Amino acid sequence: xxxxxxxxxxxxxxxxxxxxxxxxxxxxxxxxxxxxxxxxxxxxxxxxxxxxxxxxxxxxxxxxxxxxxxxxxxxxxxxxxxxxxxxxxxxxxxxxxxxxxxxxxxxxxxxxxxxxxxxxxxxxxxxxxxxxxxxxxxxxxxxxxxxxxxxxxxxxxxxxxxxx
Ligand code: SME
Numbered sequence: 808x809x810x811x812x813x814x815x816x817x818x819x820x821x822x823x824x825x826x827x828x829x830x831x832x833x834x835x836x837x838x839x840x841x842x843x844x845x846x847x848x849x850x851x852x853x854x855x856x857x858x859x860x861x862x863x864x865x866x867x868x869x870x871x872x873x874x875x876x877x878x879x880x881x882x883x884x885x886x887x888x889x890x891x892x893x894x895x896x897x898x899x900x901x902x903x904x905x906x907x908x909x910x911x912x913x914x915x916x917x918x919x920x921x922x923x924x925x926x927x928x929x930x931x932x933x934x935x936x937x938x939x940x941x942x943x944x945x946x947x948x949x950x951x952x953x954x955x956x957x958x959x960x961x962x963x964x965x966x967x968x969x970x971x
Pocket of ligand 1 (some may be wrong): 861885886889893894895896897916917918919920921924927944946
C-alpha cells in the first residue's frame with residue numbers, strides 16, 4: 808500500500824519526515840547506485856505529502872560543471888537544463904544553500920516549467936567529499952507550502968542518503 812493511502816501516518820509534518828527518513832534508509836540500505844537512490848527518494852517523498860506537486864533532482868552535469876541537467880523526478884514535464892544562477896534551482900546550486908520560495912512568481916528569474924506551481928523548496932545535495940552533485944527540487948501548487956521544517960528534514964535526508 809502506498810504511504811499516502813496508509814491511515815497510520817503521523818499528522819505532524821516533522822514526525823512524518825522522521826518516519827520517512829527511517830523508511831528511506833531501510834529501503835536503500837543495500838543499494839549503492841546513485842540514480843536508483845535518487846529515484847527512490849523522489850518516489851517515497853512525493854507519495855508522502857499531498858503538498859508535493861513536482862519532486863525531483865537536477866544533477867550537476869560533470870561535462871559542464873556550471874549547469875544542471877534533469878535527473879529522476881515525479882510529476883509533469885520538467886525543463887531539461889538549468890544554468891547555475893538561473894531560477895530557484897540555479898540559485899541553490901550557485902549559493903549551495905537551501906532556497907524556500909513562498910511565491911515563485913515573485914522570484915527573479917524563476918523558471919516556470921508548469922504554471923500550476925506556486926511555491927518551491929530547493930535543497931543542495933553533496934557527496935561524502937562535500938562536492939555538490941545535485942539539487943533536490945519540490946514544487947507545490949499551494950503558496951508558501953514549505954518552511955523551516957521541510958528545509959531541516961530534506962537537508963537531513965539528502966545528507967544521510969548521498970553524503971555517505
Ligand atoms: N522552477 C524551477 C525550475 C524547475 S521546475 O520547477 C521543475 C526553478 O526556477 O528553478
